Amino acid sequence: MAQLQISDAPEAVDLDVVHRFLAEQSTWARGIPRAVVERAVANSLCFSAREAGRFVGFARVVTDRATYAWLCDVFVVDEARGRGISSALMQAVCAHPELQGLRRFTLATSTAPWLYEKYGFAALAKPEIWMERFDAAVYQRQTPPA
Numbered sequence: 001m002a003q004l005q006i007s008d009a010p011e012a013v014d015l016d017v018v019h020r021f022l023a024e025q026s027t028w029a030r031g032i033p034r035a036v037v038e039r040a041v042a043n044s045l046c047f048s049a050r051e052a053g054r055f056v057g058f059a060r061v062v063t064d065r066a067t068y069a070w071l072c073d074v075f076v077v078d079e080a081r082g083r084g085i086s087s088a089l090m091q092a093v094c095a096h097p098e099l100q101g102l103r104r105f106t107l108a109t110s111t112a113p114w115l116y117e118k119y120g121f122a123a124l125a126k127p128e129i130w131m132e133r134f135d136a137a138v139y140q141r142q143t144p145p146a
Contacts (some may be wrong), residue, residue: 002038003052006092013041014055021075023059026111029073031139034115045099047092049085050075055134056058056080065098071107071116086112137145 019037022029039058049057058075063069071093076085093099109116124130128141 004088005050006088007050007093008045008096009048010042012050014048017055017077018058018073021124022073025078026073026075028108029139030105032040033139036139036142045096046081047089047096049089051083051085057085057089059093060132061093061096061099063099063102067103069102069105071105074107074112086104086115087118091136095117101131121134136137 015038016035018041019032019034022037023032024030039060043062045061045063045065047059047061048055055077057080058073059071060073061069061071074086074089076089097106105121107116107121112119
């Protein structure tokens, strides 16, 4: 890995790359409007990975920084995969001082459970108590600003 840097600085996020990946390549946020990505990033603790100055990976944590966190939108751009960047992102997330001592830290994944298991994530202890409101078509119904 050539000069990999992980930052939690808001200004380190490349919104163009994040929006393009989420809207066009992700399985979980396809079609997400840029304004929604901007709002989500502004209200979350975000981790940006840069390799030799180029934005190559991202992770977002929605949290109250006291009791709960939800890890989401984790990705590494195609051309940078296989070089340990997702592991470096996870190390930074798990070591972040504002994410220590949380009672619950959750995520949902359909592609990389093996990665998250290395950092202590496991299946829900009591899935029968969890509920959700899920709207798979929400982004398709939203109209972009004029």
